[in-house]
Amino acid sequence: MDTPGPSDLHDAVRRRLAEDDVRYTGGRKAIVAALGTAGGPQSAADLHRLVAGVPLSSLYRSLTVLDEAGVLKRNHDADGLARFELAEWLGGHHHHITCVECGAVEDVRLEGEEERLLAAVIQAMGDRTGYIVRDHELELEGACPSCRS
Amino acid sequence: MDTPGPSDLHDAVRRRLAEDDVRYTGGRKAIVAALGTAGGPQSAADLHRLVAGVPLSSLYRSLTVLDEAGVLKRNHDADGLARFELAEWLGGHHHHITCVECGAVEDVRLEGEEERLLAAVIQAMGDRTGYIVRDHELELEGACPSCRS
DNA sequence: TTCCTTGCAAACGATTTGCATTGGA
DNA sequence: TCCAATGCAAATCGTTTGCAAGGAA
Numbered sequence: 178m179d180t181p182g183p184s185d186l187h188d189a190v191r192r193r194l195a196e197d198d199v200r201y202t203g204g205r206k207a208i209v210a211a212l213g214t215a216g217g218p219q220s221a222a223d224l225h226r227l228v229a230g231v232p233l234s235s236l237y238r239s240l241t242v243l244d245e246a247g248v249l250k251r252n253h254d255a256d257g258l259a260r261f262e263l264a265e266w267l268g269g270h271h272h273h274i275t276c277v278e279c280g281a282v283e284d285v286r287l288e289g290e291e292e293r294l295l296a297a298v299i300q301a302m303g304d305r306t307g308y309i310v311r312d313h314e315l316e317l318e319g320a321c322p323s324c325r326s
Numbered sequence: 327m328d329t330p331g332p333s334d335l336h337d338a339v340r341r342r343l344a345e346d347d348v349r350y351t352g353g354r355k356a357i358v359a360a361l362g363t364a365g366g367p368q369s370a371a372d373l374h375r376l377v378a379g380v381p382l383s384s385l386y387r388s389l390t391v392l393d394e395a396g397v398l399k400r401n402h403d404a405d406g407l408a409r410f411e412l413a414e415w416l417g418g419h420h421h422h423i424t425c426v427e428c429g430a431v432e433d434v435r436l437e438g439e440e441e442r443l444l445a446a447v448i449q450a451m452g453d454r455t456g457y458i459v460r461d462h463e464l465e466l467e468g469a470c471p472s473c474r475s
Numbered sequence: 476t477t478c479c480t481t482g483c484a485a486a487c488g489a490t491t492t493g494c495a496t497t498g499g500a
Numbered sequence: 501t502c503c504a505a506t507g508c509a510a511a512t513c514g515t516t517t518g519c520a521a522g523g524a525a
Contacts, residue, residue, distance in 0.1 A: 200479060200524075221514080235481055237515060242480095253406040257489090258514075274455050285451045294443045299466060302434050306423050307471040314465045317448060322456040349499070349504065370489080384506055386490060391505095406514090407489080480523075487516070497506070 180269045186213050189267065190248050197246050204231045205239045209248065209263070217273065217282040218252050218260035254282060255318070274317040278324035285317070329418045335362050338416060339397050346395050353380045354388045358397065358412070366422065366431040367401050367409035403431060404467070423466040427473035434466070 181189045190209050191201040211227040212219060219227070225236055240261055243249045248267065252260045255275060260282065262268060271286045287295065295315065303310040330338045339358050340350040360376040361368060368376070374385055389410055392398045397416065401409045404424060409431065411417060419441075420433045436444065444464065452459040 198479080202480070202524090204481085232482060233514095234483075234516080238480080238517095241516085253402045253404070255402070257402040257406045257408060259406060272451065274451060274457050274459075276457070277460060283455060285455055287447065288450070291447045291450050295447050298436065298440045298444050298464070301437070301440050302421065302423060302464075302466055303468065306432060306434055308423050308425070308466065308468040309474060310423075310466050310468040311426060312467050315447070315451075316463045316465065317451055317457065317459050318461050319452065319457040319459040325458060347504080351499085351505065353506085381507055382489095383491080383508075387492095387505080390491090477525090478523100479525100481521080483519095483521105485516105485518080487514100489512100489514090491510105491512070493510080494508095495506105496508105497504105499504085500502095 180267060183213060186210075186263075186267065190243075193248055194246055199242055199246060202239075204228065204235060205243060207231070208236070208239055208243065208261075212249060212261060212263050212268075215262070217284050218254075218262040220254070220258050220260050222258075224261065254280070256280075272315040272317070274319065274321075276321035276324050277318050278320055281321060283321070329416060332362060335359075335416065339392075342397055343395055348391055348395060351388075353377065353384060354392060356380070357385070357388055357392065357410075361398060361410060361412050361417075364411070366433050367403075367411040369403070369407050369409050371407075373410065403429070405429075421464040421466070423468065423470075425470035425473050426467050427469055430470060432470070 186209065187201070187206060194201050207228040208224060211224055221233065221236060221240065225231070225233055228236065240249070240251070244251050244261075247264055249261050250264050252262065254260050269286065271284045273282050274285050275282045295313070299310055299313050335358065336350070336355060343350050356377040357373060360373055370382065370385060370389065373389075374380070374382055377385065389398070389400070393400050393410075396413055398410050399413050401411065403409050418435065420435045422431050423434050424431045444462070448459055448462050
């Protein structure tokens with residue numbers, strides 16, 4: 178794939194932000210770093226914990242800026258809570274699986290053949306509805322390995 | 327399939343609620359009726375419009391009761407707004423496609439072969455993560471027929 | 476100096492809840 | 501009669517915003 182490694186991630190983001198005359202400040206860099214190592218989308222509360230010393234309002238403001246710049250993507254989990262992850266061009270294409278017990282959300286990447294099967298299904302859905310499909314997301318839920326008792 | 331038709335819908339719901347000593351009142355029946363004819367998940371605001379004369383607080387309370395009884399399912403759209411639809415055993419298994427322009431959410435039902443392909447992909451995802459998959463949802467987004475200019 | 480960014484506090488909007496009242500079986 | 505259901509108002513909670521102060525180019 179051509180998603181930037183951890184070392185290039187910040188450069189890529191900095192360049193993207195520069196085009197919008199937006200500064201890549203310490204707080205923003207810390208958010209991107211946290212999302213770069215997380216194994217799934219993080220809520221604002223998660224990030225507030227991971228990125229110490231940044232007030233919630235500033236955190237939300239940075240998240241908005243990064244979202245609008247296309248650096249990250251905003252999702253909503255089963256409870257409607259906002260969760261953030263790196264945009265696809267930075268973090269790669271993947272799907273999500275949620276544990277109904279503990280609420281954890283984990284990234285799942287598909288193999289070529291699997292994504293190909295999925296593409297066929299999506300094509301059929303687009304044809305049937307007359308939509309021009311722009312994006313897709315396959316969300317699974319179940320019991321994670323550590324939660325099945 | 328064996329999903330109840332419009333005439334049997336209310337009987338099925340009434341029986342389900344009776345098991346929990348919950349009454350199937352006029353307001354609740356109106357909600358179920360509205361969801362039964364809607365072509366996609368409806369927000370509380372939508373339902374407040376569709377079900378005239380019911381205050382929002384009562385509406386939310388009914389939605390909670392119906393949700394807990396397994397009569398309906400609560401989703402969240404791209405903006406994090408709660409949207410409600412009949413549970414799968416009442417409304418049938420389907421997926422969603424959202425228009426990025428107008429925000430409409432539409433149900434899409436898959437053909438047997440398509441759902442079979444999807445099942446293979448889901449199986450692979452479950453195997454890879456070690457989850458016991460309980461449910462899945464394929465969400466598409468794109469431009470709906472009337473929104474592409 | 477010029478703007479973007481930050482922090483705090485106040486505002487917002489969707490959803491929930493306390494409490495007294497109503498109504499169905 | 502009894503307990504669930506309702507309506508209103510007030511409370512919650514995640515998220516956004518106004519405004520004045522701070523900071524990088």
